[in-house]
Amino acid sequence: MNNAHAVVPKSPVFDVDAMLGDMTVRIIVCCGAGGVGKTTTAAALAVRAAEQGRKVVVLTIDPARRLAQSLGLGHLDNEPRPVVGIDGSGSLDAMMLDMKRTFDEFVEAAADPERAAAILANPFYQSLSSSFAGTQEYMAMEKLGQLRSSAVVDNRWDLIVVDTPPSRSALDFLDAPRRLGSFLDGRFIRLLAAPAKAGGRAYMRVLSAGFGVFTSVLSKILGGQVLTDVQQFVASIDTLFGGFRERADETYAMLKADDTAFVVVTAPERDALREAAYFVERLDGDEMPLAGLVLNRVASTEGLSIDAATATSAAARLTALGADTSAAVLRIHAQLVATQDRQRRLAERFTSAHRHVPIAVVPTMPADVTDLADLRAIGQALADG
Amino acid sequence: MSAAYAHCVARESDTDWGGVRLHVVTGKGGTGKTTIAGALALALATDGRRVLLIEVEGRQGIAQLFDVPPLDHNDRRIASAPGGGEVFGNALDSEEALLEFLDMFYNMRRAGSALQKMGAIDFATTIAPGVRDVLLTGKTKEAVRRKSGDAYVYDAVVMDAPPTGRITRFLNVNSEIGDLAKTGPIRSQADAVMAVIASPATAVHVVTLLEEMPVQETGDAITELIEAGLPVGAIIVNQVRIPLLTEAEQAQATDHAIDLAQLAIDLESVGITATDSILTALGNQAADHAERVALEERERIVIAALDRPTYELPLRPDGIDPGILYDLAESLRDQGVA
Incomplete structure (x- = not known):
């Protein structure tokens, strides 16, 4: 246990090395609100696991430029690339998610070339694949599924570490894929695409009165062309994927499997801790395996026991004595x-409601991550708890 | 001319953003843009003005910041500002805005409500997210322009806007719905929105910390905003550390060259017995502090190169509560923001 753990005195220590060393854990998912150091945590866990002998692939999403460089990821290419400089017998591959490319590949793999080209050219598909809320999460899940199959098939990796998209809410990672899935499989989009096929005649009779109003309102708001694009898109994907929702449900089920461990990343700030609490409760409710919480950016005083009031008044007296440097x-x-006092008060709101969640506390690093050595240092801090 | 009146006139011309009526506040997640938007609203409301503070992402961030009950799509008074000013809050709701829109242009409020119950409104704004943005910016524009008699209802409107990664797309509604609607009320609405948002009456301020990622995103966002022809306002640097070391001490601390023997003597003189481990820890803390200050200095240079009016707000180690918001507002006024 490191001194920084004093910020959460009552919580058990999250044994990160035990998780990384557990060969039955094959997927680690790092979740949390935006801006808490999720990507860095994922990268640090991946480096540490690799240097302990595991064959690791880390899927990052939108990393800071220098963090990407520290993993040797100069540019986006949507394929795992070996990270140079890993010590020991393990290995590390890293990749950055390219959301649009993943979606395009998904289409190209499922459709014959002519049909794929038609889908890729559809304006609705283009906006769906590049800017739609939820697409990034859906594609992160899709890529995770691909990495997992390839890990199993050719035994290339024995551990996949996943970073999650920088969403407004940590829960988006769990909810967005199914939201997108049920939207694409939803009754309105089916009605638009092929009214006669949707759900039988009785259903149609109930809906048809409203449906006339619905299409008329949509045409007025969106313009007729959008509706045509959506109709064509749905018609062309209909038979290809066996349902987006089904697929989203499958990946969701994968996250409930025994070989998955969730790591919730947070920082000692009100909003981030609230998100972490939502997420922990949700994992619990869905019986998804929470390994522990990582509390980043904690002020560390290295166990020094001079309190703030004593230090401040002593500093004032030293200034009066002319000992400026010591005062500073x-x-x-x-x-x-x-x-640290403020962080302890904030963290207490989380820990008092979630006493049993093990926590690894990572002290604030004085500088940004720029190379593997920095990631190793963070990995060490994680392991120190 | 009375002294009070002279003061008002002086302030009007003294502030950096005198002609601006819509202040859009963006920034990377975690930089404190909601806090800054709140402080800016208080600063603008000082001396008897009325300011509306709007949020657009349904997070209830304003309610939490000001410690008031959750907001809805009706303006509600949330704070008073020094000198008799008032701040109102509003959490815009795109579904409500669409229903109003249908009502206004097609007299379809009832049909709209029925569709809302079926989930159709959500569907429509989902397949064309641009429509949602037009509706939200449309409501904002309406608040900026709202008049009671000859006078504007609000002296200024402050928007707690989406983060840097999405801000240009969000504000640039014209291009967003470009291919979607070439005629009709949505197009007219988008044109009317752009007439306000792309005008000198609007300023898009970017909040950042002195850290690599937020500064990088600040630069990216400013480039995108300029390319889209949107009016970039100030850079507001949040959570700036108060310098605790002189330049010479800074260099010493960085090299772990602070005289620990002298430190031990000094501490003893004020009644603190310093063991070696205490001295080492203090030396390390000073070194970390110095390293961070040096990093912040590098980011400051990057920010200066962006060549925008820049304001700084101090780090509050004890956190943000509504009382501290007033301090931040005062600091913004002192720097000429409002």
Whole structure:
């Protein structure tokens, strides 16, 4: 346990190395609200697992430029590439998710070339695949499924570490794919595409009165061309995928399997902790396996026991005595302690409601991650708990 | 001329954003853009003005910030500003906006409500997300233009906007619905929105921290906004550390060259017994602090190269509560924002 764990004194320590060393764990999913260090945590876990001998692939989403460089990811190419400089017998491949490319490949794999070309050219498909809320999550799941099959088939990897998209809410990762799936399989889109096929005559009779109004309103708001694009898109994908929703349900089920471990990443800030609490409760409700919580960016005082008030008043007296440098050093300490006190109060809201969730505390790093050594240092801090 | 009146006139011309009536606040997630939007609204409302603070993503961030009950699509007073000003809050709702729209142009409110119950409104705004943005920016534009008699109802409107990654698409509704609707009320609405948003009466401010990712996204967003012809406002640097070390001390701390023996003597003189481990820890903390300050200095240079009016707000180690918002608002006013 490191000194930073003092910020969550009552919580058990999250044994990160035990998780990484458990060969039955084959997928680690890092979740959390945006801006809490999810991608960095995923990368650090992946590096540490690889250097402990595992064959790892890490799927990152939208990493900071220098973090990407530290993994040797110069550009997006949607394929796992070996990371150079990993010590030991393990290996690490890394990739960045290209949402549109993944969707395009998904279409190309499922359809004959002519039909695929028609879909790819459809304006509705283009907006769906590049900007639709939920597409990134759907494609992250899709890519995870692909990596998993390839891990199983040719035994290329024994651990997949996944970063999740920078959503407004951490829950989006779980919900967005099914939302997109049920939207694409939904009754309105079916009605638009082929009214006669949707759900039988009785259903149609009930709906048809409303449906006339519905299409008329849609045409007015969106213009007729959009409706035509949507109709053509749905008609052309209809037979290809056996249902988006079904597919989303399958990947969702994969996350409930025993070989998956969820790591919830958060920071000692109100919003981030609230998101973490929602997410932990949701995992519990869905019987998904939570391995532990990573609390990033915690002020560490290295176990120093001078409280903020003592340090501040001592600093004032030292300034009066002309010992400016020593006073400044004490002020730096006082500021750290004040920050830590606030972080402890904030974290308590989470820990008091979730006493049993193990937590690994990662102290604030003075500088940004730029290379493998930085990722190793974060991995060490994670393992120190 | 009374002194009070002179003060008002002086302020009007003294502020950096005198002609701006719509302040859009964006920033990377986690930079505190909702806090800054709140502080800016308070700053603009100071001295008897009325300001509307709008959120568009259904997060209830404003209600949490001001510690008031959840907001809805009706304007509600949420805070008073120094000098008799008032801040109102509104959480815009795109479904409600669409129903109003249908009512206004097609007299279809009842049909609209029925469709809403079936989930059709959600469906329509989902297959064409641009429509949702037109509706939200449309409501914002309406609030900016709203008049009571000859005077505007609000002296200024502040929007807690989507983050940097989505801001240009969100505001640039014209191109977003470009292929979608070439005529009709949605097109006229988009044109009317752009007439306000792309005008000098609007400023898009970007909130950042002195960290690599937020600064990088700030630069990217400004480039995109300029390309889209949208008016870029200020860069607001949040959570700036107060410098605790002089330049010489900074160099010493970085090299772990602070005189620990002298530190031990000084601490002893104020009654603190310093063991070696305490001295080492203090030295390390000073080194970390110095490293972070140096990093922040590098990011400051990147920000300066973006060549926008820049304001800084201090880090509050004890966190943000509604009381501290007033301090931040005052600091923004002191720097000439409002």
